[in-house]
Amino acid sequence: MDSLLPPEIVDLARRVVEENTAAGRKVTLAESCTGGMVAGAITEIPGSSAVLDRSYVTYSNEAKMGDLGVDSDIIEAFGAVSVACVYAMAKGALERSGADVAVAISGIAGPDGGSELKPVGTVVFARMVRGDEEPTAEERLFADTGRSGVRLQATLCALELLLP
Structure with a gap:
């Protein structure tokens, strides 16, 4: 397959499509710093329509609040790059979709925007499965390999979270 994405991302996206298809699961995404890259990777794969229900690119705080219902108090108290957000x-994303699992991503791809507490390369992920009481969330600090490098690393991590 001819793709602009690195082979490891395409291979992992293929696994996401194949394994979620076999499990009969639909996925949804809420992407910020990746700007739709995770959805783009999934849709590179034939048959992805059986798996991807929808994807939200909520880059601005206003989009996070308006499209996904993130409370402004969360963003004010913890920031957009936080486990709470x-x-x-x-x-x-899960409430607004017909999906079985949602993954959300927000981070600081750089080269600006970092701080001592949240340096460039900080990316936070959450995974929520319909019917589960507790979502999983984690903060990662990726090597500052430039804006594209951080986004690619975040895309790989998000795809891993979409595996059943």
Whole structure:
């Protein structure tokens, strides 16, 4: 297959499509710093329509609040790059979709925007499965390999979270 994406992303996206198809699961995404890259990777794969229900690219705080229902108090108190925010993003995506699992991503791809507490390369993920009581969330600090590098690393991690 001819793709602009690195082979490891395409291979992992293929696994996401194949394994979720076999499990009869639909997925939804709430992407910020990846800007739709995760959905783009999934849709590179034939048969992805059996798996991808929808994807939200909520890059701005206004989009997170308006499209996904993230409370402004969460963003004010914790910031858009926080476990609280991605949890609310995943919850909103799951509630607004027919999917079985949601993954949300928010981070600082750089080269600007980082701080001492949240340096460039900080990316936070949440995964929520319909019917489960507790979502999973994690913060990762990826090597600052430039804006594209951080986004590619975040895409790989998000795809891993979509595996059954």
